[in-house]
Structures are given as structure tokens and as C-alpha cells.
Amino acid sequence: MGTATGIIRALNSGIKHLAIKRFTLRYPEEKLKFVGDGYQFDPSTGVGIAGLKGRHLLFHDHCTGCQLCSIACEGVAEAIAMVKVPEEHKQNKKAIMPQIDYGKCVFCGLCVDACPFYALYMTNDYELSSFSKEGLIYTPAQLQVKPYVAQDSEIIITSRGATHG
Amino acid sequence: MATELPSDVNSSEVLVDQTSSKWLPPGLALQKVDERIMTLNVGPQHPGSGHMRLIVQIDGDYIVACDPDPGYVHRGEEKMAEYRNYITNIPHLERPVIHDSCNVLYPYVLGVEELLGIEVPERAKYVRVIASELNRCIYIMYWLAIYGIFLGHSTMFMWPAGDRELLIDLMEKMTGARVTHAHFVPGGVRNDLPPNFEEVCLRQVAYFEKRIKEYAAIFYDNPILIARTRDTGVLSRQDAIRLGTTGSVLRASGVDYDLRQKEPYDVYEELDIHSNVMKEGDSYARSKIPWLDMMESCNIIRQALQKMPKSGSVRVKLKPNPKGKGLDTVYKRVESGRGSLGCYIVSDGKPEPYRVKLSVPSFRNLIALPYLLKGEKLGNMPSVYWSLNYWPVEADR
Numbered sequence: 414m415g416t417a418t419g420i421i422r423a424l425n426s427g428i429k430h431l432a433i434k435r436f437t438l439r440y441p442e443e444k445l446k447f448v449g450d451g452y453q454f455d456p457s458t459g460v461g462i463a464g465l466k467g468r469h470l471l472f473h474d475h476c477t478g479c480q481l482c483s484i485a486c487e488g489v490a491e492a493i494a495m496v497k498v499p500e501e502h503k504q505n506k507k508a509i510m511p512q513i514d515y516g517k518c519v520f521c522g523l524c525v526d527a528c529p530f531y532a533l534y535m536t537n538d539y540e541l542s543s544f545s546k547e548g549l550i551y552t553p554a555q556l557q558v559k560p561y562v563a564q565d566s567e568i569i570i571t572s573r574g575a576t577h578g
Numbered sequence: 579m580a581t582e583l584p585s586d587v588n589s590s591e592v593l594v595d596q597t598s599s600k601w602l603p604p605g606l607a608l609q610k611v612d613e614r615i616m617t618l619n620v621g622p623q624h625p626g627s628g629h630m631r632l633i634v635q636i637d638g639d640y641i642v643a644c645d646p647d648p649g650y651v652h653r654g655e656e657k658m659a660e661y662r663n664y665i666t667n668i669p670h671l672e673r674p675v676i677h678d679s680c681n682v683l684y685p686y687v688l689g690v691e692e693l694l695g696i697e698v699p700e701r702a703k704y705v706r707v708i709a710s711e712l713n714r715c716i717y718i719m720y721w722l723a724i725y726g727i728f729l730g731h732s733t734m735f736m737w738p739a740g741d742r743e744l745l746i747d748l749m750e751k752m753t754g755a756r757v758t759h760a761h762f763v764p765g766g767v768r769n770d771l772p773p774n775f776e777e778v779c780l781r782q783v784a785y786f787e788k789r790i791k792e793y794a795a796i797f798y799d800n801p802i803l804i805a806r807t808r809d810t811g812v813l814s815r816q817d818a819i820r821l822g823t824t825g826s827v828l829r830a831s832g833v834d835y836d837l838r839q840k841e842p843y844d845v846y847e848e849l850d851i852h853s854n855v856m857k858e859g860d861s862y863a864r865s866k867i868p869w870l871d872m873m874e875s876c877n878i879i880r881q882a883l884q885k886m887p888k889s890g891s892v893r894v895k896l897k898p899n900p901k902g903k904g905l906d907t908v909y910k911r912v913e914s915g916r917g918s919l920g921c922y923i924v925s926d927g928k929p930e931p932y933r934v935k936l937s938v939p940s941f942r943n944l945i946a947l948p949y950l951l952k953g954e955k956l957g958n959m960p961s962v963y964w965s966l967n968y969w970p971v972e973a974d975r
Contacts, residue, residue, distance in 0.1 A: 419801035426795040451751035451778040464754035488666030521669040
């Protein structure tokens with residue numbers, strides 16, 4: 414193949430892409446859908462698999478204050494501290510629950526694996542930025558709130574190419 | 579050795595600074611050199627990707643000597659591993675190469691399994707193979723994007739960075755995370771595959787394979803790329819073996835050595851693997867081998883999905899704080915995106931390992947750089963440097 418032919422072929426394969434839809438996702442106007450088609454996230458309960466890169470969700474009626482999540486985090490990020498909560502729940506005799514510092518958390522999900530009472534889960538609420546370091550510390554009351562993340566885009570593969578739609 | 583490093587790189591006479599006698603780091607001390615020779619620091623802040631410095635001595639446009647200076651992003655991963663137990667070591671040991679995190683973790687997990695004497699379920703082995711092949715593709719796409727921008731080919735930066743998203747999406751469905759998965763654990767994998775994974779995976783991998791074949795016309799058959807990379811930085815077969823290079827660099831020099839074939843781990847022996855070998859040993863061959871590897875990875879993923887048991891456990895339950903049986907050592911290695919990656923673990927019967935040593939392919943390939951760059955033009959330096967399939971953070975650990 415000659416030099417000229419090679420360059421024309423290279424240009425041609427690039428020019429073909431002018432007619433194909435854009436693949437880029439326009440974040441934050443568009444957000445990727447985490448529901449359905451293989452994603453392991455249940456929007457009705459807000460629970461995702463351990464390792465999902467979003468903040469945690471704490472079920473107060475399941476947590477017994479056993480501190481296993483805090484122990485699991487010790488060698489990883491030391492992001493979990495057990496803090497005092499009002500004595501409302503019978504099963505939580507010590508009245509302590511995890512408080513998570515997202516300035517330290519690496520979202521590995523080992524705390525979720527460690528929880529034997531199915532109280533701690535990970536969600537898809539990944540937009541956690543804050544103007545202060547204190548804003549990154551989530552108290553048990555904040556962790557209880559079910560996240561809402563607007564999701565509209567997913568990867569669509571057609572014969573003409575892939576796009577986000 | 580075909581070419582020797584010139585002696586004045588390391589042993590030139592250092593002038594004593596009369597005004598102050600403080601010690602200066604290598605490369606910064608005053609050296610008596612020929613007036614024609616100029617020393618150029620490439621880096622240490624991002625010469626391309628990752629922090630490392632290349633101290634290059636040039637005569638006009640030609641490189642006289644090159645002294646790579648890794649260590650700028652040393653994180654002490656090996657020392658950190660001595661203070662954490664076998665499970666909590668997992669998230670930080672995958673950090674050296676976050677794009678290839680499953681493969682970096684693989685030898686450590688295999689080693690710990692041997693120390694603890696755990697038998698892994700069959701389905702978990704297949705899930706691991708699929709995850710590590712997807713990760714290999716993700717790594718190579720990132721590497722290829724940077725190789726493109728190194729050569730000023732910005733389309734080749736955009737395309738792999740975009741198409742990589744398909745596989746990152748698959749990994750997100752599998753593990754929940756886009757890059758640092760922490761998916762492999764001693765005793766299997768952490769999560770089972772989602773219910774319709776096979777269908778989604780086949781669809782996305784088929785499209786991915788179609789896309790990477792399009793790179794041939796715009797990049798690999800492009801006469802401009804061929805003119806720039808052919809016959810630059812030629813590493814002969816003999817030198818490749820003597821310098822101890824590995825992975826794509828070794829296979830580009832005509833040595834057929836792929837650990838997935840030669841020392842199969844997990845279920846690789848049940849899969850039909852074709853290793854890609856080229857004889858030229860130049861930058862072009864070294865850049866083409868990873869691209870061919872991606873197509874091979876797509877084949878392996880398809881085979882693994884077909885042969886995988888459709889149901890069953892993916893994880894053996896471990897006792898809390900698992901520990902080895904007395905003094906024991908283990909060495910395991912796997913074929914990562916860059917080459918053979920080994921992990922040596924010493925256990926003394928405590929929940930923490932006594933020593934974890936990573937033998938990384940990046941460092942082994944970097945050794946070849948001074949020999950390849952001698953006599954090259956400075957403009958060829960980026961293509962030779964990045965064709966070594968080098969990841970600075972991994973070399974520094």
C-alpha cells in the first residue's frame with residue numbers, strides 16, 4: 414500500500430465518524446443510568462452491591478452497634494467512627510452507629526461485606542463533594558436517607574455505532 | 579550486550595561546589611561534560627503519564643545517553659502490606675495500576691489462597707478470568723490513548739478513551755466500581771455476576787472488537803505512524819532475553835512467552851489461547867502487540883462465558899482474620915497487561931503477612947530504555963519510551 418493510499422484510508426476512517434452519533438456522555442447534564450441491563454442496583458430500596466462507588470445507606474432498625482464495619486475499615490481507610498445515637502432501637506443496646514468520613518473512604522465496600530445484620534449497604538449517590546471537610550462527614554441520621562439520583566442515559570449499541578441515550 | 583551504556587552517565591567526575599557543600603540528588607550535581615552535550619530533564623511531573631524523570635543527554639538532536647529516574651511516586655505498598663491483614667491488604671494493593679487492578683491483585687490472591695489452603699469454586703475461577711481479561715483491555719486502551727497523544731495523533735487519544743467506556747461499564751455491572759474494583763478476594767470473587775451478564779457482555783465485547791479493528795486504518799496502517807516508529811528503538815531477541823524484559827516487549831522481539839500458556843493459572847489451561855509474536859522488535863511491533871492482545875482477550879472472554887458453570891458459589895467463606903500455617907513462603911505470577919507480574923508472600927503464622935514483594939513488569943521493561951534510546955533522535959524518545967508498556971506508578975510501588 415502506497416503512502417498516499419494509506420493517508421487517504423486513514424482520513425476516510427476518521428471522516429466516517431462525522432455521520433455517526435456522538436458517544437460522549439454530557440455529564441453533569443446527562444447521568445448514566447444505574448438501573449436495569451446488568452446493573453446491580455435496586456432503586457426501590459436504594460440498595461446496591463458492595464463496591465458500588467456511592468455513599469452508604471444505613472438501616473437504623475437493623476444496626477446493632479456491633480462495630481464490625483468499623484473494624485473492617487481499620488486497615489483500609491479508618492473512615493468509620495462509632496458515634497452515640499438516641500436510644501430508640503431495642504436491638505442497639507449500646508446506642509452506637511457508624512458515622513462515615515467520605516474524605517477518607519475509598520469505597521471498597523469491605524464494611525458492607527462485614528455487616529452480619531444487613532444494616533449497611535452501598536448506593537449510587539456518588540456526587541458527594543462539599544465545600545468543607547466537615548460536610549464530608551455523614552452522621553447516622555444522614556446515612557439513613559435514601560438517595561435520589563437523576564438517571565436518564567444508558568449505553569445503546571446499534572449497528573451504526575454506540576451512543577448514550 | 580549489543581550496546582553498552584556510556585560510562586560518563588554514572589561515573590563522570592562530579593565538581594565540588596565551592597560555595598556550599600550540600601549533597602545534591604543525582605542528575606542535579608555539576609558534572610564535567612563535553613560542551614556539545616546538553617542534559618535535558620524530561621519530567622518528573624508527567625513526562626507523559628505518571629510521574630517519573632528521564633535524564634537525557636543530547637548532542638544536537640541525537641540522544642547520547644538516557645538515565646531513567648523512577649521513584650517519584652513511591653508509596654510504600656510493600657511496607658504497608660506488613661501492617662494489614664490478608665483481607666484489608668486488598669484495596670491498597672490494587673492501587674499501583676488502577677486501570678489493571680484485577681491483574682495486579684491476581685498474584686497476591688493466588689498466593690494467599692495457597693498459604694491458607696483454600697480451594698476456589700469453579701465458577702469463581704471463570705469470573706476471575708473474565709474480569710482480568712476485561713481489565714487487560716481497559717488498561718491497553720488507556721495505554722494506547724496515551725501512545726496516540728505522545729505521537730501527536732489526537733484521534734487515537736479520543737477513540738480508545740471513548741471505547742474504553744464500554745468495558746468500564748461492563749466492569750461496573752460486574753463489580754460496582756469503574757476502576758478500583760477490589761473484586762478478587764482469597765477464596766473467590768466478592769460478587770456473583772448479574773443475571774443477564776452473559777448477554778450484555780457478549781453484545782458489548784462484540785461491538786468493542788468491531789471498534790478496535792477500525793484502529794488499523796487510522797493508526798496501525800497509517801504511513802505516518804509507520805514512518806515514525808519503524809526501525810526506532812530496535813531490541814533484538816537476544817537483548818530482550820538478556821535484559822529480562824517481559825510481556826509485550828518480549829513478544830515483540832520474537833520470543834513466544836505468555837504466562838497464560840506457559841504457566842496456566844486458574845482455568846487458563848482449559849481455554850484456547852493464541853499468543854501474538856512479532857519478530858521486528860522495534861517501536862511499531864511493541865505498539866502493535868498490545869492491540870493484537872486485546873482481540874485475543876475478546877476471544878478468551880467469549881470462551882470463558884461459554885465454558886463457565888451457569889450456577890454455583892463464587893466465594894468460599896473464610897474465618898475472621900485468616901492466617902497461614904507457620905513459616906511459609908509462596909511466589910505466584912500472572913500475565914498482566916504489561917507482562918509477568920509476580921507476588922512473593924512470606925507468612926509467619928500471624929494474620930498479617932511478614933513480607934509482600936511485588937515483582938512488577940514495568941520496572942523490568944524500563945531497564946531496556948537506556949539501551950534503546952542511545953543514538954536515537956530526541957523526537958523518537960516518546961514513542962520508544964511509551965512503547966515499552968511502562969506504567970510509572972507500578973514501577974515505584
